Amino acid sequence: MAKGRTPGAKSRRKPAARRRGFTLRDILRWAGRGLAAVAGLWLFFVLLFTVVNPVVTPYMLAEGWRQGGVSRDWVALGDMAPEVALSVVAAEDANFCLHWGFDMAAIRAALDEGAGRGASTITQQVVKNVFLWQGRSWPRKALEAVMTPVVELVWTKRRIIEVYLNVAETGKGLFGVEAAAEQYFGRPAADLGPRQAALIAAALPDPKGRNPARPSGFLRARAAVIADGAATIRADGRAACFED
Structure with missing residues (x-):
């Protein structure tokens, strides 16, 4: 008989704990934490880029x-x-100073006219270029819709247009107006005249297919319209949010 054991006493061993697998609740909890971490990291970069220039973009x-x-x-x-x-x-966005990231009038016009007309604001394009990827997928558009008001809330209008002018594609392998000014006109952006600035702006929808240095008849006509529009928004106050 084993020493110290009462005759007839039963061993009281605890039953082995059952290994518990991941439940749906666990998966949702970890997914929520992951999304919160990604959102926090993104918000950090939004705040950082108010004062620090983005070095590079995904595109x-x-x-x-x-x-x-x-x-x-x-x-x-x-x-x-x-x-x-x-x-x-x-x-690109004549009502830039008047909206909070979305130009509702342009959106309604785009819906009326169909897919051939774009309605993205400069702020939306900055969000896409700096934080997201190119293309027309619904996931990207959904993220863009969520991010755009945050950028409008945190950044000034001057900062938004400054970032856009430095990250927008302006030619084959070219990004920003400085690279475009040097490539097409052999001068810095500081020395561009109204016609040259308008030609670069006219090429933005198709920077790989339009050459401001050798403009087609369409590009020259489009640049003339843009130059008139630039004078108009300055005169009527729609440029007040980003001018000195």
């Missing part, structure tokens, strides 16, 4: 890999000719 990386490199020189908005921002806003 720049993709184009650099595809073409063996890209050209981009960051230039502060105050160091560009005033006509640059005026022309780009007139061409």
Whole structure:
């Protein structure tokens, strides 16, 4: 008989704990934590980029890999000719100073006219270029719709247009107006005239297919309209949010 054991006493061993697998609740909890971490990281970069210039964007990386490199020189908005921002806003988003990231009038017009008309604001394009990927997928558009008001809330209008003018694709392997000004006109963005700024703005919808240095008849006509639009938004106050 084993020492210290009462005769007839039963061993009281605890039953082995059952191994518990992941439940749906566990998966949802970890997914929620992951999304919160990603959202927090993104918000950190939104705050950081209010004062720090984005070094590179996902599209720049993709184009650099595809073409063996890209050209981009960051230039502060105050160091560009005033006509640059005026022309780009007139061409891409004339109501830039009046909306909070979405131009509802342009959206309604796009819905009425069909897929041939775009309605993306400059803020939406900045969000896409700096934080997301190219293309027309619904997931990207959904993220863009969520991110755009946050960027409008955190960044000033001057900062938004400054970032856009430095990250927008302006030619084959070119990003930003400084690279475009040097490539097409052999001068810095600070020395661009109204016609040259308007030609660069006119090429933005198709930067790989339009050459401001050798403009087609369509590009010249479009640039003339943009130059008139730039003068109009300056005169009626729609450029007040980004002008000195």
